[in-house]
Amino acid sequence: xxxxxxxxxxxxxxxxxxxxxxxxxxxxxxxxxxxxxxxxxxxxxxxxxxxxxxxxxxxxxxxxxxxxxxxxxxxxxxxxxxxxxxxxxxxxxxxxxxxxxxxxxxxxxxxxxxxxxxxxxxxxxxxxxxxxxxxxxxxxxxxxxxxxxxxxxxxxxxxxxxxxxxxxxxxxxxxxxxxxxxxxxxxxxxxxxxxxxxxxxxxxxxxxxxxxxxxxxxxxxxxxx
Amino acid sequence: xxxxxxxxxxxxxxxxxxxxxxxxxxxxxxxxxxxxxxxxxxxxxxxxxxxxxxxxxxxxxxxxxxxxxxxxxxxxxxxxxxxxxxxxxxxxxxxxxxxxxxxxxxxxxxxxxxxxxxxxxxxxxxxxxxxxxxxxxxxxxxxxxxxxxxxxxxxxxxxxxxxxxxxxxxxxxxxxxxxxxxxxxxxxxxxxxxxxxxxxxxxxxxxxxxxxxxxxxxxxxxxxxxxxxx
Numbered sequence: 423x424x425x426x427x428x429x430x431x432x433x434x435x436x437x438x439x440x441x442x443x444x445x446x447x448x449x450x451x452x453x454x455x456x457x458x459x460x461x462x463x464x465x466x467x468x469x470x471x472x473x474x475x476x477x478x479x480x481x482x483x484x485x486x487x488x489x490x491x492x493x494x495x496x497x498x499x500x501x502x503x504x505x506x507x508x509x510x511x512x513x514x515x516x517x518x519x520x521x522x523x524x525x526x527x528x529x530x531x532x533x534x535x536x537x538x539x540x541x542x543x544x545x546x547x548x549x550x551x552x553x554x555x556x557x558x559x560x561x562x563x564x565x566x567x568x569x570x571x572x573x574x575x576x577x578x579x580x581x582x583x584x585x586x587x588x589x590x591x592x593x594x595x596x597x598x599x600x601x602x603x604x605x606x607x608x609x610x611x612x613x614x615x616x617x618x619x620x621x622x623x624x625x626x627x628x629x630x631x632x633x634x635x636x637x638x639x640x641x642x643x644x645x646x647x
Numbered sequence: 648x649x650x651x652x653x654x655x656x657x658x659x660x661x662x663x664x665x666x667x668x669x670x671x672x673x674x675x676x677x678x679x680x681x682x683x684x685x686x687x688x689x690x691x692x693x694x695x696x697x698x699x700x701x702x703x704x705x706x707x708x709x710x711x712x713x714x715x716x717x718x719x720x721x722x723x724x725x726x727x728x729x730x731x732x733x734x735x736x737x738x739x740x741x742x743x744x745x746x747x748x749x750x751x752x753x754x755x756x757x758x759x760x761x762x763x764x765x766x767x768x769x770x771x772x773x774x775x776x777x778x779x780x781x782x783x784x785x786x787x788x789x790x791x792x793x794x795x796x797x798x799x800x801x802x803x804x805x806x807x808x809x810x811x812x813x814x815x816x817x818x819x820x821x822x823x824x825x826x827x828x829x830x831x832x833x834x835x836x837x838x839x840x841x842x843x844x845x846x847x848x849x850x851x852x853x854x855x856x857x858x859x860x861x862x863x864x865x866x867x868x869x870x871x872x873x874x875x876x877x
Contacts, residue, residue, distance in 0.1 A: 555785040558701060566837055584865050588872065590853035592834050599833015600826040610792065627826035635819040635861040642820060
């Protein structure tokens with residue numbers, strides 16, 4: 423969400439931009455449209471957002487929009503996936519950076535990175551975690567698919583469970599669902615910018631199904647200050 | 648930890664640990680003042696469950712119930728108002744199903760097993776109704792979400808009454824119950840939203856495991872899971 427090409431969205435590239443390879447220009451126009459879609463939809467709500475709003479913010483012509491996207495919904499869905507690309511990459515970076523730590527601490531690090539980014543981008547967080555559930559079937563199925571992308575981070579938790587033989591098959595979905603619902607409630611209550619405050623709760627909710635209550639509470643305390 | 652404190656205050660205010668009472672009284676059954684009104688509510692849930700909230704219309708409800716347009720508007724201002732009442736009605740019915748199944752049990756674990764089992768049976772029996780309540784409420788605006796939160800809060804309060812159960816050994820953090828309810832909800836929601844119409848009954852052992860684990864420990868949770876599978 424923070425690429426240089428989008429830092430000045432109102433400005434149409436001129437002069438020097440002509441020297442850039444055409445593929446780069448196309449890509450950056452696309453990125454500008456995706457970011458503009460997110461900004462406008464986050465500010466006005468998806469329903470009220472028009473393609474005209476989006477192309478104005480992006481500084482891109484209607485013809486360019488039409489060449490790239492079939493309609494508003496197609497642009498939104500692609501932008502939506504892009505948000506999760508960024509979220510997942512952010513979580514993965516924190517998770518990998520803690521590679522020498524035990525799995526529960528890596529999970530805490532990943533969750534910490536997640537709430538950091540969501541609270542910094544509170545408007546986009548609201549759009550992608552809350553409003554999306556009201557934006558029709560296509561958007562909702564993207565939302566479910568996006569959440570499933572967090573599953574691989576949890577796989578190793580099975581090795582930490584004392585019940586490894588019979589840990590329920592749905593454990594990852596249960597853990598992710600618990601944390602997601604807490605995030606949903608906080609953002610919906612207007613506390614998105616202070617999402618970091620529930621990090622200990624999220625750590626407990628994700629780890630408890632794997633570690634049991636006592637070990638999960640220890641990890642919760644570790645992130646409580 | 649403002650959130651935890653708030654949870655504690657609310658739980659205390661509602662006094663959910665009271666013996667004998669499982670889920671609180673179904674709040675909306677009394678709202679249905681006439682058979683005609685009930686037909687409309689049931690029709691609305693069926694239409695929304697089958698077609699989705701956005702597609703559902705008053706016309707579809709009329710076609711399904713065989714009522715005249717005026718009959719609908721005598722009772723409800725519009726589709727939104729009707730759905731919100733239908734949501735309360737449907738949720739109250741689900742709560743009544745769970746409560747009456749649980750009423751025959753006297754331990755928390757027995758009540759949970761019976762109540763949750765009855766709820767999952769109800770989902771299995773009528774997945775369209777479940778979809779109308781669990782999935783489509785998200786399309787019904789902030790008021791729908793507020794009522795959904797209230798319903799989840801009632802389940803959360805029941806779950807958390809486990810910390811007062813005489814045989815309970817653990818005192819998990821206050822957030823534990825919310826995490827359990829949210830997790831179970833997520834698993835059910837994902838199945839319903841994906842259009843699945845079976846396999847709900849089979850969730851009981853896993854759900855018992857997750858709910859028992861924080862209050863009674865891993866051995867008890869495994870035993871519950873095994874018992875629910877039998």
